[in-house]
Amino acid sequence: MRRCLVSLVVAAAVSLAGAGPAMAAGGLDAPWSGSGTGTSTVVADGSSGDPVLTYNANGFNGTWTFGATAASARTATVAYDYSGFHSFFQVTVGLTAFVSHDGTLTESTLVAAGPANCCSPPSGGFSYKGQTTFALAAGDTYGFRMQGGNFDSARTLSGRLELAPVDTTPPLIAPAVDGTLGDNGWYTSDVGVAWTVTDAESAVSSTTGCAPASVATETTGTTFTCAATSLGGASSDSVTIKRDATSPTVDLSGGGTYTVDQTVTIACAGSDATSGVAFDTCSQAAGARPAYEYGLGTTTVSASATDNAGNTGGASQDLTVTVTPDSLIALTQRWVSKEGVAHALAAKLEAGGEGSLGAYRNQLAAQTGKSITADHAELLATLSKSL
Numbered sequence: 001m002r003r004c005l006v007s008l009v010v011a012a013a014v015s016l017a018g019a020g021p022a023m024a025a026g027g028l029d030a031p032w033s034g035s036g037t038g039t040s041t042v043v044a045d046g047s048s049g050d051p052v053l054t055y056n057a058n059g060f061n062g063t064w065t066f067g068a069t070a071a072s073a074r075t076a077t078v079a080y081d082y083s084g085f086h087s088f089f090q091v092t093v094g095l096t097a098f099v100s101h102d103g104t105l106t107e108s109t110l111v112a113a114g115p116a117n118c119c120s121p122p123s124g125g126f127s128y129k130g131q132t133t134f135a136l137a138a139g140d141t142y143g144f145r146m147q148g149g150n151f152d153s154a155r156t157l158s159g160r161l162e163l164a165p166v167d168t169t170p171p172l173i174a175p176a177v178d179g180t181l182g183d184n185g186w187y188t189s190d191v192g193v194a195w196t197v198t199d200a201e202s203a204v205s206s207t208t209g210c211a212p213a214s215v216a217t218e219t220t221g222t223t224f225t226c227a228a229t230s231l232g233g234a235s236s237d238s239v240t241i242k243r244d245a246t247s248p249t250v251d252l253s254g255g256g257t258y259t260v261d262q263t264v265t266i267a268c269a270g271s272d273a274t275s276g277v278a279f280d281t282c283s284q285a286a287g288a289r290p291a292y293e294y295g296l297g298t299t300t301v302s303a304s305a306t307d308n309a310g311n312t313g314g315a316s317q318d319l320t321v322t323v324t325p326d327s328l329i330a331l332t333q334r335w336v337s338k339e340g341v342a343h344a345l346a347a348k349l350e351a352g353g354e355g356s357l358g359a360y361r362n363q364l365a366a367q368t369g370k371s372i373t374a375d376h377a378e379l380l381a382t383l384s385k386s387l
Helices: 325-335 339-351 353-367 374-384
Strands: 033-036 039-044 052-058 061-069 074-085 091-101 104-116 126-136 141-149 156-166 172-178 191-198 206-208 213-215 219-230 233-243 249-253 256-259 263-271 277-280 287-290 297-307 312-322
Touching (some): 033 039, 039 061, 061 156, 074 141, 091 126, 104 126, 141 156, 172 233, 191 219, 191 233, 249 297, 325 374, 339 353, 353 374
Parallel strands (some): 249 312, 256 312
Antiparallel strands (some): 033 061, 052 156, 074 126, 074 156, 091 141, 206 219, 219 233, 249 263, 277 297
């Protein structure tokens, strides 16, 4: 007659030997390593595929621990498939998930079966499938502890644990835009667009539109979209690039040579073909003004414009104002209210010479406040000195 023997459970060691942590392509860390009663074999350590872990022992009980070191802080959901054979009589099976963080061990019981006699599971063989979630910080040790026993003459203990990441979220997609950003979301240089696609839970199986791209011509809006798929589903992200690297133009006209009696008319307009003009100084330059207001000689009239991208442009025109006897006569007749006085002043300008011009200025002084304003009389006198 077989006797009942209570299985002895040996505490699992959570310091596992192996290389430093690395994120495997499938989303689990690698490498996985293990130890325990009898022979513990890492069939696949997770570096190039999902971890597969086995054990074999000849005894009444045993404990086996397999684990890895977390390369990053995250929540990892893992699907497990635990199957094996612990003989037929008084069979027990246990599966525990654990995380060791800064010396503190957290455990979660996933399977606690038996003792069972022949021939109900786990007697005669067992299979348990499920999922568990690990809350990880970088550097944590995590994994699974398997344990079991029997009171059977065969004393066979064998098991196989297959792991696979469970992806609950689609890939994360982030654009990286390289260029000189101007105003209002416009770029003022060539622009490069690159994408980062990551998924901590499973491999990214496909991408569309995620190759690097560039924008080197003016555009009011070119949209790039990157789409990616993993076991967690599909996601996409888009970025729209507006590029205006061309300065606005200012059309300025009205320059040239004028006599003091003429009117200078400046026309000004700013334009920008892509982002449009945000503001310009045309209102300060444009308009009609008497030539004498610019003063004798050459004056440069300028105007600028700024587009909505922040580019600036401008233009300028030179105008030259001269005084001649005829132009001064025209101003005199325009400003002197008494016809006879105006006629006399014009005659002196027509005669020319220092004596006549001096007499012209003397008569202006005598008529100031009478037939001509003080400002006009002063200006005419000043202009006459340039004849």
